[in-house]
Amino acid sequence: MDLNERKLKILQAIVSDFIKTSEPVGSRTLSKRPDIDLSPATIRNEMSDLEEMGYLTHPHTSAGRVPSDKAYRLYVDQLMKSADLPEENKQEIAQRLGANTAELDQTVEHAAKVLSDMTNLVSFAITPNRSESKINYINFLPVDSSTVVLMIVCEDGKVTNSAIKMSAPYTEENLTFMSKVMTHNFKGKAVSTLLTENIAATFESDMQSLSGLAGSVVPSFIKTLEKMLNVDLYMDGYSNIFRLPEYNDIAKAKNFLETVTNKDEFTNVLVNREQGLMITIGDENAEDLKDCALITADYKVNGKLVGRLGVIGPKRMKYGEVTSVIKYITDNLSKTFEIEAPREEEDSDE
């Protein structure tokens, strides 16, 4: 039995119908469609074949058919008409994103909001990973008699800082010296490289004169480097799920929200996805997300650093529309962060 054109057409009709209505699709409903000129009985025969082939399922005897994960995958890969985003939507996105281009963080957070508004789904966005960013310089600044601030500046302008409680008294000269030596040693190296090197050794040879201080500094320096690698996750549109009939069941809504609000795990899922426009459906996802579809795409900062955003929702999702919104937003972001490249601003909070 092979997937001939007629079967494909019927399958496509079922999937797109189900995406619209979330109701199992029956043979009579399909036969009424202008693009399908077959009697219900014929359609039933084809449906029966499609079910045997694993593309459809059957909630109960007298219900219509529901697409399987396999059907969604086929739909996304071959059957879906890739909707071009209407001009008005493009304008709305461009306008809303443009309103606030000052800071990467804020812009990314804002992009997530726009995305959830446009798709009526739960959206998310993560900031770029800095592991390959190169150190520009390192600075120690006095705060009070026992505290200094360590500041690491990357070539892309990203600044990370931590306060360090010094175990021994320090002088301004000490700080200047450490700043110079460390900048000299580490400038141009990638954060990830530094984290695999034995930094303590470098310190030992260079900073014998202030051994009392180096002890407090090394662990803080490593921690600050690690902080530089943190990726921020922004999410928006949680309450959109209540519009979807699949989450009328409180237990399901709860499960979904629990999975999705577990920031650490969810960030992990996002960071570890493949690059580019990625759609994963049902079983293709991790255990907790088996009932969901996930769409992500990447944006670039300065043409190099890569961040990511997307949506999560039921498998019954308007893949075409959503995909084009996501693509448009990521393109837009990449452009924003290119033109204003060095404008990327950094904040520091507690």
Add this chain to the structure above:
Amino acid sequence: MDLNERKLKILQAIVSDFIKTSEPVGSRTLSKRPDIDLSPATIRNEMSDLEEMGYLTHPHTSAGRVPSDKAYRLYVDQLMKSADLPEENKQEIAQRLGANTAELDQTVEHAAKVLSDMTNLVSFAITPNRSESKINYINFLPVDSSTVVLMIVCEDGKVTNSAIKMSAPYTEENLTFMSKVMTHNFKGKAVSTLLTENIAATFESDMQSLSGLAGSVVPSFIKTLEKMLNVDLYMDGYSNIFRLPEYNDIAKAKNFLETVTNKDEFTNVLVNREQGLMITIGDENAEDLKDCALITADYKVNGKLVGRLGVIGPKRMKYGEVTSVIKYITDNLSKTFEIEAPREEEDSDE
């Protein structure tokens, strides 16, 4: 008709029963309680009086009584036994909070998580407002030929920075000069004070020699100061609301989540509350939160800066327990940020 002791006792029983079960409380149920030695009929009479006085309501003829906002208020103010937190809970909190004292931000976020776990409610925490923090110094750092990073350091060690796209070429000397002049002018002044001053005037007189640069710097400086005032909001336990029968209704759950995930508005509500341990119930809250109770308390950083955390949930809330958890956590935080005072660390992200 006055609130004699018997009425109070009955009211108290009704409120605490309703808090436990979320079911309207009937006269027979009450008469079975060991501490109430009255027949159902007598209790009915008293209930009828209490209803007339506005302390109780009646979902329908043949249902038990439900406390009104007025009853909750009385309960919280007079009737509630303030539960002492069991030693084991104290230990759990102390342990979980202690595990991570490195950074204010992280600790505060973590405190919110602990709070929602302990109370099974939606919790939140905001970082301190820095408007009265004093500037320690100001630094301009080169990034690339047209970009510099502006960094403002407060006396409490908080660092805020932004990247500035320069409208004219600059030299390292320019930056050093600006750093010195601005630090000299602004050191020791509070952020809020600076924001009300005419900063541009200061620049004009001092920086004539680099007028081409000052134009890019003034607006960025003001924006960075404003950034220093941003308060971060952390929330946790969203999915806890699904355990509560009052949110079995999808529409209610949706409303609640929408209100609570509106970060800007909710932050505003929190920032503008009175200081100290505050409980607001039902009508005492803003329109959107009329069905909720809100409990907040403050923590101190260095004995000065004030942050805030708390929970939000249905009016039917275990006020005693929740209050003592919140108090214990805020006390604990204040202590953490006191002992480790200068250890407060700052991060910088995009």
Add this chain to the structure above:
DNA sequence: GTTAGCACTCCAACATGCTGAGTGCTAACA
């Protein structure tokens, strides 16, 4: 290969009746 027809299945919606929990009122009691 396609289709009409038919028997069959199952869900959803509605009606019905019953039970239990609760009330308010009245009259009797201490």
Add this chain to the structure above:
DNA sequence: TGTTAGCACTCAGCATGTTGGAGTGCTAAC
């Protein structure tokens, strides 16, 4: 005069039964 027993009444919730519609699968005819 305050308390209580008793009674009629109300209402939500549950179980049960009924019906109609939407759907299927199969068979036989075109």
